[in-house]
């Protein structure tokens with residue numbers, strides 16, 4: 234293929250590669266910048282990214298003609314957007330198409346965690362039912378207060394789905410929204426008032442470690458922490474310490490501080506329900522995310538305008 238060179242950072246599906254190959258000359262970068270021939274750095278205008286290492290400042294600086302970075306995922310804390318904006322590089326992401334599955338995963342995690350489904354599953358498989366009798370009782374979500382950290386696209390979908398569970402809903406955002414749920418200016422106050430805290434805020438410096446020891450302690454020994462946002466939002470060592478001694482009741486986690494590594498202490502805790510970052514991981518949603526990531530590149534190439542720019546870049550296309 235003789236089209237413009239497209240740098241691929243991270244995996245893409247066959248469906249995506251087939252469409253991209255009709256337009257671009259695809260080059261993969263399997264192991265960092267050094268794995269990509271230096272003589273081609275100066276001709277790259279298009280980049281696709283799907284990995285947590287992402288596109289740091291060093292990589293942007295090494296590609297002087299870069300014009301667009303298409304991120305596979307709605308969260309773009311893996312891309313140095315500030316440096317990209319300064320260089321006039323458009324950054325795109327894949328919002329909305331994953332709201333439903335990510336919200337479903339948050340609800341599944343919340344129910345599985347409060348109802349002890351994974352430890353009950355282990356209990357029956359270990360043959361303990363006939364010998365030890367009934368498994369320990371779990372806790373209902375009905376009548377509880379669920380605090381949502383990050384009432385945006387996905388957080389709102391979670392709140393909507395929660396409406397059939399008989400729970401009270403509260404939220405913490407920096408800005409109050411016109412919604413019928415109680416807004417808390419301080420996260421720690423919301424944690425004090427709620428039974429279940431669902432984190433679905435973005436990663437990055439403004440949210441790093443905001444679920445800290447004070448927030449965890451405010452949630453308390455009967456509290457449940459659910460995280461489908463980013464691992465960096467939660468102080469992971471503090472979370473583990475609290476789960477170990479029962480200062481926090483339980484946690485359901487889809488995201489971790491240093492993925493794909495998960496601390497062994499967390500793996501051994503029965504009061505933690507763990508998923509390997511699969512909240513958007515259905516075939517249908519991943520296809521929709523892939524279609525949008527490819528649309529952004531092809532539309533930008535053919536019309537000069539991408540489809541779903543991150544907020545920091547929207548002014549570039551007006």
Ligand code: NAP
Pocket residue numbers: 307308309328329331335382383384385386387388405406407408409433434435436439440461462463487488510511512513514
């Ligand atoms: P969104 O629509 O931008 O919503 C994010 C919400 O977080 C906004 O309401 C925002 O409100 C709030 N927020 C941002 N910074 C905050 C801060 N410092 N303190 C308190 N609240 C803050 O984003 P979305 O589409 O719902 O996605 C949210 C995040 O979910 C993504 O960024 C990604 O990290 C994560 N995600 C994870 C998976 C997964 O597979 N586990 C899949 C998809 C998305 P204010 O601006 O008013 O504060």
Ligand code: 8YV
Pocket residue numbers: 283284305306307308309331510513
């Ligand atoms: C991942 C996500 O992008 O959209 C996001 O922000 O975290 C997920 O959908 C997906 O796992 C691809 O890496």
